[in-house]
Amino acid sequence: MNLHFPIFELPAGAEALRGEVREFIAAERRAGLWQRGGDFATHYDPAFSRRLGARGWLGMTWPRPYGGQERSTLERLVLTEELIAANAPIAAHWIADRQSGPLLLRYGSEAQRREFLPRIARGEIFFSIGMSEPDSGSDLASVRTRAVKVDGGWRIDGRKLWTSFAHLNHYAIVLARTGHAGESRHEGLSQFIVDLKAGDLEVRPIVNMAGQREFNEVVFSDSFVPDERLVGEPGNGWRQVTSELAYERSGPERYLSFIRLAEAALQCAGARPSPRLREALGRTVAKLIALRSMSIAVAALLHKGAMPNLEASLIKDLGTAFEREQVGVYRALRTELAVPSAEYLSALAETTIYAPSWTLRGGTREILRGIVARGLGMR
Amino acid sequence: MTGTLQPVLSADPMVRDAAGRAFTDLAADWFRHEATSPDDGARTQKRRSVLDAVAELGFADALASPDAREAWVDAATIIRAQARSAAPIDMAVLLATGDRPASIAGDPSVYECAIDAGAPADAQAAIALALGRCLQICAAMEAALDLSLQYVRDRKQFGRPLASFQAIQHSLAIAAEELAASTALSDLALACMVREGCASVRLPGLLDAAALVLGHAIDVVYDASHQVHGAIGFTREYPLHRHSLNLLRWRDHLHRLRSGELRSAERLGDAALQAQGVWSTVTALMKPGDRHD
Known part of the structure; x- marks a missing residue:
């Protein structure tokens, strides 16, 4: 069996950050700014996200030219585990900080990095995930949302489902079919940065069992996305999506x-x-x-x-x-x-x-x- | 940052003097005798002689020295390899039962008497033994799972390998997950031993945690590995039983070394109540202490 989890000790700097984060959380609670409750996927508070951004605690591992602090992955781990253990309201920035930003850092163009990463790091813009569809849940490779190349960009048609906070967030990274699926079904997929505030798409609410509106359905009908919003290479979407998984899980x-x-x-x-x-x-x-x-x-x-x-x-x-x-x-x-x-x-x-x-x-x-x-x- | 980020247990080759080497041998000997001696007068005698040797050579003193601690990395390798092979242990079981196809009820020496090893009077030696048991248990669980994985790939029913059935896949996946958690925890305890020594204030807590997590994982692995094997796994001729019997005995001894499964749980619970936090107790127990050199 080749499953091995090597033992790592958190460096002293990371442990020092823990005290800082605990003090910050205690001060926020004393000031009555938020209550314990919800979790990373439900407890949404843009003002809290901006306060984290102001402290350099969003995108903190990214290079400085992109608004990051060049802190280590393990320091980010200390920060996030303390925020999660305290049920702090991190849902607004969570997807952008955890996976959209790292995705752009890895596969995005220089222009995309400069346009989006500093704003994510300041807590100004938030992202949704655009993967699931009405007929594509666990079987992600079966997505039917289609993007067709047109002059200067792409036209998207289809529906995305369970898109958390699409009604509040600014952007979604949408996985769409742009070419033939091939035998593996993993070919011909591409990712796009979609402006959720654009007029040519519709965000419909889905109320969950707890009575909360977190989910949405996002409907694209001939919705235009300019060329510069394609992430990475066309057809490389599957590899890019799976590269997010280790961060996500x-x-x-x-x-x-x-x-x-x-x-x-x-x-x-x-x-x-x-x-x-x-x-x-x-x-x-x-x-x-x-x-x-x-x-x-x-x-x-x-x-x-x-x-x-x-x-x-x-x-x-x-x-x-x-x-x-x-x-x-x-x-x-x-x-x-x-x-x-x-x-x-x-x-x-x-x-x-x-x-x-x-x-x-x-x-x-x-x-x-x-x-x-x-x-x-x-x- | 990148330069300092290395797995704790793959450190550079360490300087070892005679004391460290002696301790390695002692630890290995202890576990070898402990695991292989049949439960008769000779076994007790051997165990006593190992304990006497330990007492003479100053086991506790040796445990306190940095070199001895670092020698744990070597000892751990030996302990794991022996536990995985399980070959001599099978001989021990056969000796104990006189190679009779006796039921456990009819011949308690297969299981019950094999667990009579108590806790040594020396508290630090008990800590060392508990850690050794954890390493052995993880190695034996891995061996049982490896046998199971091989078996489900080879064995065909309904015209296809057992491994192609989703129910089988998920059953062994869950067992592998429990093993991974167990290994992570006992490696963490080993890293703590290597760094801080037997007297580490957090090592007892980590061993209590290991006793609980490993104790549960054994149930999952014992269940899944026998279930996928069918009747052949429940025989003396097929090697799975060696690992299963070892797991059962070693778990009992591990719990005994920690004065009982419920005591382990209550001690950790009391630590959380004392600290007024579950999470803060977790981070405190996992925070590396000072190197005790």
Whole structure:
């Protein structure tokens, strides 16, 4: 078996940043600027994103000419894990900072980097993902949205689905078919930066089970995208999309979605904590240490230029299964708490209703297990 | 930044003096005797003699020296390789049972008596043993999974290899994920040992975490590897049983070295309650301490 997660220690500089981030979060909370709640995919606050940008905490690993701070991947990991562990409102900038920016840095033109990256880093513009379609969920290669070359640009026709915050964000990176699929079905796909505020596309709301509007459907009808908004080479879309996956699947957001509930339960332990609660908290700590160690390994491998897609998929499956299981653990402990606080009850309701989305977003568990199985030589 | 970012366990060749080498040998010997000796007077005698030798040579003192700590990297390699091969252990089981096809109920020596190894009086030696058990367990889980992967590729039913069935793929994928988490955790504990030594204040917490995560992973691997093998995996002639029996024995001993699975969980839970945070406890336990040179 060739699955290995090397052990990396976070450098001292990264640990120093942790204290800084915790102080920042504490100050924000003292000022009453936001409440704990939601997660990286739901808790949306552009003003908070701009405050992070002002501190140099967006696009912080990027080169300075593009608005970055040239900090290390592991420093970014410290920042994001602290923000996620605190349920800070990071949803507005999350996609731009995590994957759209790195995608442009890797495959974008010089003009695209100069146009978009500094604005992402200041928290001025936010991005959505334009991958899923009504008939293309897990089977991404089956996308039918089509871009046809015309004079000076491309005309796009088709529909994108589950496009989170397309009604608030500024741009989406849309995967569209531009040529023949070929035998692998991975050819003939291209990515475009689409201006969501342009008049010739429609953003329709989809309300989720929790009653929130996060999802949208984006409808393109003969929508024009200029040549300079094509990302990378035409037909290279599949490779570009899969290069985002390791970033998308291995981070702390894949094992901490429940953390608000565990922290709330801990705060309700009372003077003589129940042995059952003590045991549950201990098991939570144990699994988190293992997951975090693997997640740090993938961050370090990415930093070294590797593309650990298999390892990232493995972390996401293990981490999201753990998150979902934890909701049940802390629900059962309700009667073991001295007094269940309002925060515990709110966290319980929110994590319970959102839990099904955790093992879907960013790749379903079935797809992830298939990737792991391929890595093990079974397919 | 890039220059300093190296895997902790693939450090440059280390200077080792006689003490470090002696410790490597001792650790390897300990685990070899522990794993291979049948449960009879001779085994007990051997174990005692190893313990005596350790006591004479100052095992705890050796553990405290930087060279001995670094020798753990070597020891870990030996320990893992031995655990993976499992060949001598199979002999031990056969000796213990007199090669009779006895049931576990009829001949407790297969499993129950094999776990009677207790915790050494020396607390630091107990820490070292627990770490060794973690390394052995991960190696044995890997060996069991490798056997399973080979088997499902070779074995055909309904006209195609078992590996082509999605239910089989997912079952072994989940087991591999649990193994990956276990290995990450025991490597983390090993890195802590190498860096900070037996007296590290966070090593007991990492070993408690490992006992919990590995303990669960063994259930998943034990279940999945036997399930995909069918009846052949449940025989003495096929090698899977060596790894399975080792896993069961070593898990019991690991938990005993940590004074019980629930105690491990409660200690970590108490640490979180003390720190008033789950997440802050995780980051604190994973933050490298000072090198103890």
